Amino acid sequence: MAIINDIRTGFALSNPDEKLFGETLPKTGEIQEALKPMILSASGWRKVFAADGNEESTTEKLTCADSYLSAAMASVFADYMITLTGKESPIVLIGMDARFTGPAMADAMVRVLLTKGVRIRYLFISAAPELMAYAGQSGDVDGFIYISASHNPIGHNGVKFGLNTGGVLDGGQAAEMIALYKEFLSRESNIARLVEQVQKADSSEIRKVLNESPLWKDEAEKVYQEFTAEVISGQKDPKEQNVLLRRLKKGIQVSPLGVVSELNGSARTLSIDKSFLEDLGVRVKQVNALPRQITHRIVPEGESLNLCRETLEAQSAEDKAFQLGYVPDNDGDRGNLVYLNSRTGKAEILEAQEVFALSVLSELAYLDWAGLINEKTAVAINGPTSRRIDEISSIFGCQTFRAEVGEANVVNLAREKRAEGWQIRILGEGSNGGNITYPAAVRDPLNTLGALLKLLTLRTEGDKQGLFHIWCSRSHQMDLYTENFNLTHVLASLPAYTTSSAYEKRALMQIRTTDHSVLKARYEGVFLEEWKCRKDELKRLWGISSWEEWNQEGTTSQCGVGAAYRSGSEKGGLTILFKDKDKKNLGSIWMRGSGTEPVFRVLADWKGRDGRAEDYLLEWHKEMIRKADGFLDSEVKG
Template sequence: MRVFGSSGVRGVVNDDLTPGDATDVAQAAGTVWRAGGVDRVAVARDTRRTGPMLVDSAASGLASVGVDIDRLGVVPTPGLQAYAEREGVPGLMVTASHNPPEYNGIKLVGADGVELPRERLEAIESRLLDEAPHRVGWDETGTSRSVDGAARAYVDELLAAVDREAVAEAELTVAVDPGHGAGAVTSPDFFRRLGCRVKTIHAQPDGHFPGRDPEPVESNLGDLRRFVHATDADLGVAHDGDADRAIFVDERGDHVEGGAALAALAADALDEGDTVVSAVNASQRLVDVVEAAGAELSLTPIGSTYIVSRIRDLLATGESVPVAGEGNGGVLFPGYRIARDGAYTAARFCELLARRGEPASALAARYDDYVNVRRDVAYDSERQREAMLDAIERAAEESVAELDTTDGYRLDYGDGWTLARPSGTEPVVRVYAEARSADRAEDLADRLHDAVSGIRVD
């Protein structure tokens, strides 16, 4: 089991992550929470086949340390976060987000509806690894109750937070692709109530994800692209498994690069002196937008935990952070909530289309000066992983590019950049590249990909 990586605990179920692991994590979290006066925790899940099993295990762990459990059932991660903030209770989300069906995981949320900061996670991890949980007597164990309506209440809050009138007047047709994940129980209803004509694909909750893999990358969105074109939709919206991300397809059925969507949303939200938080793989599109606005860009390691922590730190010093996020569709609007929310992000994009009165393709075209490439190289053991990272380090040191080691190895060549780093959620090394032409982006990706793809260990 990997403990609290870049986005919580994740692993292949009954291999890297067992029911016993879920119980242990919940006991450790419950012990730390209870020491702080917490006696109730909300638990929710996405649609994965193993979700009910792990929810039961986590609930048992929480009950054993004297914590009561509010069982929300299937809701998006931002739906759990909304409930946690509304009720003033911490939350435990059983999800593996964009990972394949065999994975699952656990994400922890504070009573403010925000992912726990690193120091809080470290306290829980210390309890998990070094100390026994504080189990209570039989007559003090926690109880569970089922909570109805969490999904509906989340949609109500979304509607109150966006310009419903402007979107409704634009009479947009939106094709929603929840990818069989938790967004299937909320996003179609949300966009209908927002005043859009809604078409759906892969909208049946199903933990086997039969229509497409949970990650909303371009290679997985062929069905949505064809569906948008066939239905004359104005916009396609694709979520990951827990619907905290949104990736778009324009009215022509073309994929909108996530970095372009983030740049468009940032350009709309930024004023001079503001700060944007993003990860070290931030697109040059975002850099250009930030510079044009007279704002600042603060880069973090990849992963929502790091971005959330940086936002908290900046807000605490009085900085204005109207928007943050990554080019994978995980966007945050801290004025709404310091949380990634796929439905809210999509609604903000719809607002932008409504105000501009232009199609999604025209909006995206303003930020299409760059081409992105991503490749994954799998490893089978920790020794192979270390050998691959050693090879990347040698390649980086031999290059003539400017090196950034905030997270992995990012090489900036002036006319493009490439980055290699181990994933925090899967046993792969990811290689990213960006340049103004496809050939140049491919060439830059090849340099680091070739350095690691042939690595083998005995």
């Protein structure tokens, strides 16, 4: 029979009657070679899956070895789910972003899951927050496989696994899955067994799974729509949700708002963005709104926001209501913003750290507005998030808690703190853009937009102060408050910080060693020597009088120097925090090896708008890392 195509997009899903593997089994050496470049971490499993090996490829084909790797992922996860749930036939969602190799990976996975007795709900292209909301809210789904490589180039692909918590596996669960996967692939006897399972999958069952896909996708969208209303309002009761949503709608009627949605062919092209915003009265202009209509690099940083910026500027010239624009990555779980600067009339790109700061400001002010803020309110963030967040939080009388980089780490830190009695409504990774608003457990650009809509529309009425009014009052900046404020006014009121972008070239380094424990020990030695030589200069130039070292691993952040404050392979983040003579924070430098890319990330964060300080600290930081790496190189040669 013929290939089955998705009814919404026309894209090919699978030919159920076609055997996935030929008569020749994939060889052990081929499988291990295909596995070598794959990064396996709590944030996801990723590599180039395009059969031609080109990371910018649009081919839909996989190599035989990569089809086997995909099948093995499903086999290991099926066994994991059956053991974890105690069910013979757990329900598992399969969804993907808009990459070209997704259907081929899913084809291998569907066949394995069916032979294992797993009940599959196949969503095809679905934004990650949509699929995860469905997993967490449906009441009967046990887990999910999401096929994506997030912000990596289009020829890459990979997976994220999750349960019915609404988010990905936590660090311990992810480590267990990685160990099981490696063990499975190390056994040559598994090759023939797994290929046999794939080959014997019932074509009628495959066809049924694929034909039911539109029904499950529609249900996922409905659940996501309802869940988004709950997240933005902070209310479980639909009646209370509607009170807030009606208030937003009324505010937008009084002060019209337009948003440019430049979707870059992502999974969000098939989600609720347009309908949800338009239901609130927001005017929406969509660009690149067809799946796989990818016209620029996927990571929504820097130049990737230029098209959105240009479109917003042009749209605003026709309709002054247009003030905002956003660009998601391919799986749609993060998105960065552009805004119209009312003082210049030009559209400008917001840095990821600024977007997160605006969201935190809004959500804390919203808690204050609703009378829900208290002494045990906090924000959970990652190591390289700007200290601007600490300052905003302290203005509201709130705490900040830091975890290692990785969405799962921040989500789990927030869960741990909630179990201790803390109220954590907003969390996220300022360095990566986007925010997670409780009860969501994943970043979502709609929740970022929701935060800004509240900030711009919940205005002062009589004696009831609006969100921006609350912020200006608490931060002693009433001179900046005006009744007719817009986002330009809000941005001007943020604490001033200069922070390296996580995705600019100067924030990436190639490190020759993979032993981060030794590298960090060497770095600490280099830093201590450098401090002795430079402390007078640092005090004279930047007012730095002292420092602290912080190490973030998983959900912990420890202050101290040396391996005693780290554990295991020591692959977490390391931060040097600089203070002035009064022990107040001035800035920091941070480093960590990426868990999803073969690079070492570095960052400097400085209080104020003096880019010279940030540049000085970043270059000095990189120089010390190179020295530490050089020591390692010398030891190897010796």
